[in-house]
Each structure stands twice: as C-alpha cells, then as structure tokens.
C-alpha cells in the first residue's frame with residue numbers, strides 16, 4: 001500500500017493553489033507531475049557535470065557520457081530489452097514513431113498494407129498516412145466496438161501477406177482501454193508483419209517487458225512517467241534497427257565522412273544525430289528509478305481504486321455518460337454530460353482548481369466514432385486521492401446547475 005501523504009509530499013506542485021483553490025490535477029494523461037528528486041537532478045546535472053558527450057577526452061565529458069549511458073542501461077533493464085543499443089533516446093513518442101515511419105519509407109511498396117487501430121492518438125495515425133502517401137502503401141483500420149475495445153475477429157480478417165506493419169497503442173489516451181497487444185503481436189508475426197506498440201499511456205501504469213511481448217518497436221515519452229518533457233524512448237529489435245536507414249544526418253551518427261561517401265555509426269548512435277537532450281536523458285533514468293521505488297504494484301493498486309471510485313461517483317451525476325467501458329482499463333475516465341459541451345464543464349471546474357482535459361485528445365477518429373465533439377477526460381495518477389475525486393464531482397454538480 002502507498003503512503004499517499006508521503007508520496008504527495010514528493011511533488012511540490014501538488015501543494016499549489018490554482019484560482020485560490022488547492023490544485024486537483026487530473027490531467028496526467030497529458031503529462032505527469034514531477035517529484036523533487038527529478039527536479040533536483042536537472043539542476044545537479046548543470047551544476048556538476050554538464051558537458052557534451054561521447055567525444056570529449058576531458059573528465060566532465062566522460063562523467064556526462066557515463067551518466068547518459070547509465071540511464072540508457074536503466075531503461076534497458078526497465079523494459080527488459082536484450083541490448084542497451086536497442087534503446088534509443090528520442091524527444092518523445094511522436095519522434096519515435098516518425099523515426100520508424102521514416103525508415104519504412106525505403107521498405108514499403110504499392111500494394112503493401114499498414115494496419116492501424118481505430119483508437120489511436122494522431123501521432124500514431126498521421127505519420128503512417130504520410131508514409132502510405134509517400135510509398136503507395138495502403139492504410140487499413142482495425143475497428144472497435146461501442147465499449148471502445150478493438151474487435152479481434154476483424155483484426156484477424158485484416159491480416160494477410162500484404163500486411164507489412166501493424167501499429168497500435170498499448171493503452172488508449174482517450175478511453176483508457178488496455179489492448180490485447182500480446183495476441184496482436186503474435187498474429188502480426190504469423191503473417192510476417194512488423195508491429196509497433198505505442199506505449200505512451202502504458203508506461204505510467206505498468207512495466208512493459210519487450211522481450212516477453214516480442215514487439216518489434218515500443219515507443220513512449222518521458223514526460224508521462226515523471227520525467228522531463230522532450231525525452232522519450234524508442235525500443236527497436238536489433239534486426240529492425242539494423243534494417244532501417246538513419247533518421248537524421250549529422251554528428252555522432254557517422255563512422256567516416258568524405259565528400260564521396262559517408263559511413264554510419266553503429267547502434268544506437270546511428271539514430272542519435274547531433275547533441276542530444278543530455279540532462280533530459282540522464283534525468284529520465286532518475287524518473288524511472290523513482291517509479292520503481294514507488295512500485296508498479298502499488299501504483300496499479302492505487303489507480304485501480306481511483307478508477308473504481310471515480311467511476312462510481314461520476315455515475316451518480318444525472319445525464320453523465322462514460323465513453324470507454326472496456327473490461328480492461330487504466331485510470332482514465334472520459335465522459336460527457338447530456339446537453340452540456342465538455343469545454344464548458346472544463347472551464348468552470350478549472351475556476352475551482354480542478355485540471356481535466358476537454359476536447360478530442362488528439363484522437364478525433366474516436367470522437368467521430370461516438371459522434372461527439374469531444375469529452376471531459378479525468379486521468380488519475382498514483383498521487384491522486386479519492387478526496388480529490390469528491391472535490392471534482394461536487395464541482396461538476398455545481399457547474400451542471402450553473403449551465404442547466
């Protein structure tokens with residue numbers, strides 16, 4: 001069990017007031033808050049060992065390089081990657097996905113098919129559309145049902161020898177649905193397709209084991225797991241990373257440059273051109289350490305209780321409908337109130353210190369499916385409490401009275 005008061009004391013921002021009221025932060029799906037140890041680690045890097053990495057012979061450069069590569073090793077262990085060089089630092093999930101689609105531009109041909117799910121975030125739709133436009137490949141969609149669950153029988157039918165890539169989120173940012181990715185990975189491999197898992201909304205809640213999953217790519221952002229913005233990870237199986245061409249040209253990613261020809265560096269450097277976000281990469285390791293110290297069992301227990309309590313309390317509200325009622329869900333509740341635009345609720349409860357997300361959540365196809373303009377999304381993290389949910393429910397009831 002979590003000592004919730006001790007945990008909350010780790011996060012300075014949680015004692016902030018917003019509009020004169022205690023902050024109730026329920027927008028963790030957008031970005032998580034940062035514990036003091038992560039905040040301090042950023043300053044410590046710049047105060048003590050800041051230097052450019054991988055090339056310097058001087059002590060500071062060596063210390064910074066060692067810290068950066070030690071962080072890569074921490075993340076390798078965290079996701080159980082076979083090799084550290086299969087763990088690439090990126091600026092986030094979007095960057096990671098674009099790196100992969102850029103690589104497939106030299107592989108896909110007209111007639112090839114890319115399967116994408118109906119519940120993806122735009123950053124796992126648009127790069128694949130751009131790739132299909134570039135290569136003449138065809139994008140096909142794995143449908144979902146009214147509960148916001150992908151229909152596996154339809155997925156099976158869509159798979160064929162034309163399928164070259166499947167791309168799907170581990171967990172939906174708008175619905176909270178946990179997808180059956182192990183099944184989807186195995187079925188993709190049966191037809192010889194590669195599969196990318198968008199783990200942006202999964203890593204705050206669970207530790208993915210990429211070898212057990214056997215996925216070809218797994219991407220996530222550091223800012224959702226208590227890490228700095230502008231950081232992320234692309235895991236790729238060595239065989240695939242060796243097959244894909246570099247994403248960006250420049251320093252660090254080369255072996256030898258002549259005007260006649262340039263040869264590229266080995267993994268991971270081939271995909272890490274230029275000076276990286278050194279502090280961010282190092283501190284992402286600090287964030288991963290913090291999450292592991294809290295313990296994912298404790299995180300899952302706390303968030304399960306918040307999801308159950310939040311669902312029960314919200315359904316007490318007249319005219320409230322929840323979107324995303326999958327059997328397997330994380331602590332995300334998307335909902336609307338009959339006759340009221342989500343934006344109006346969001347702006348009113350913000351005046352009472354409550355931060356939720358309203359709108360399409362960069363998942364417009366989901367909103368189109370449900371024929372709604374958007375939702376109010378409350379996304380809970382392990383540092384939230386049932387008392388905060390009570391504050392939100394009372395605030396929504398007040399807003400409903402004002403707006404009706």
Ligand SMILES: Cc1ncc(COP(=O)(O)O)c(CN[C@@H]2CONC2=O)c1O
Pocket residue numbers: 029030031091092093094095121123124169171172173174198200201221357361362
């Ligand atoms: C499932 C999913 N994939 C990809 C992304 C893109 O991540 P980056 O922006 O870090 O590249 C997000 C961001 N989540 C959005 C961000 O704000 N609210 C959300 O739900 C996401 O939830």
